[in-house]
Amino acid sequence: MTKPLNFGVFYAPFHPVGQDPTLALEYDLERVAELDRLGFDEAWVGEHHSGGYEIIASPEIFIAAAAERTKHIKLGTGVVSLPYHHPWLVADRIVQLDHMTRGRVIFGAGPGALPTDAFIMGIDPVDQRRMMEESLEAILALWQSDEPVNRETDWFKLRDARLQVRPYSHPHPEVAVAAMISPSGPRLAGRHGVSLVSLSMSVFEGFAAIGKAWSVVEEQAKAVGRPAPDRDTWRVLGTMHIAETRDKAREECVHGLQDFANYFGGGAGFVPLAAEVDGPPKTGRDFVEQYVEGAKGGVVIGTPEDAIEYIKKLLEQSGGFGTFLMLGHDWADSAATMNCYRLMAREVIPHFKGRLTAPKASHEWATGKRNEIFGRAGQAIVNAIQDHVAETAK
Helix, strand or coil: CCCCCEEEEEECCCCCECECHHHHHHHHHHHHHHHHHHCCCEEEECCCCCCCCCCCCCHHHHHHHHHHHCCCCEEEECCEEHHHCCHHHHHHHHHHHHHHCCCCEEEEEECCCCHHHHHHCCCCHHHHHHHHHHHHHHHHHHHHCCCCEEEECCCCEEEEECCCCCCCCCCCCEEEEEECCCCHHHHHHHHHCCEEEECCCCCHHHHHHHHHHHHHHHHHHHHCCCCCCCHHHEEEEEEEEECCCHHHHHHHHHHCHHHHHHHHCCCCCCCCCCCCCCCCCCCHHHHHHHHHHHHCCCEEEECHHHHHHHHHHHHHHHCCCCEEEEEECCCCCHHHHHHHHHHHHHHHHHHHHCCCHHHHHHHHHHHHCHHHHHHHHHHHHHHHHHHHHHHHHC
């Protein structure tokens, strides 16, 4: 029996400039609550501080609010940018959130994706991955050690550091590191035995490279003498919007896809989450069609059947992973976006959860037995009627 695939949504989140921030944050909370009702396994929320488009500054605060509106869904920091924070404070905040969510938090960590954030804080982007690794090692030591932790780098110190509260989860919350283009994420996952979140599969280069990521994890684990993490801990991001028909899905994306693509061509710089569009489009619909063409198979704007085929290809090319994450976006308006999630829950997720096989087998068995069984059942009814008539005629 094939192990079920998990599903989640990864929110930066993206909100085009001009939306009221208060209402935008409320909308994000509503989306996570809807995912919980629909049975999605995970929702991830990012950390960004500039650009005016990705407006959540603290995923921890957001998750605390979302946890009060949800019952089952796991909530991930997607991600905490470790070079921006002292590791002792990060470790302490996540432990608090672990208790407040009763173990539903996933600690996602990264170096920080927006160059503008690093610029404002005076952090050299060249140092960010090194700083992330130093911070992650310290956080894991604080969670795993009963002894005081001492560390000193060029940007933080720990002196006899320990946590005054131990994690709710044993031995600590799940840890996941982000990977976009460079091999630093897979290297960290292998060396520290933590989960991997691959975030660049929506562009052709990332999609094509998906088969290489896990081999880096395994190589690094072997280099430090530890077993590689289970593939089930690997999360892979995909970009899609689905509707009842392909034409409807593409018309719905006229709403916001061009704003999204313009942002990634400007404020977000190199972040590889948008496809290229060749030539000036005549209409919004032309832009959507060109965007899909430019993605070269890395983006789905279509039907649930298209989504199923896309995920199957990702699984085949990667060799297997545990969770498929949809990129959360505002390509369509709120009603169409919620409908996309409902279609995923009704038609796509059950396909990969193995929930359709047993009902189908039972239906086919019952249909095949119809003549053998239902004939006798009908005869039983006829006999009962005849017996009643005979009895009342006396």
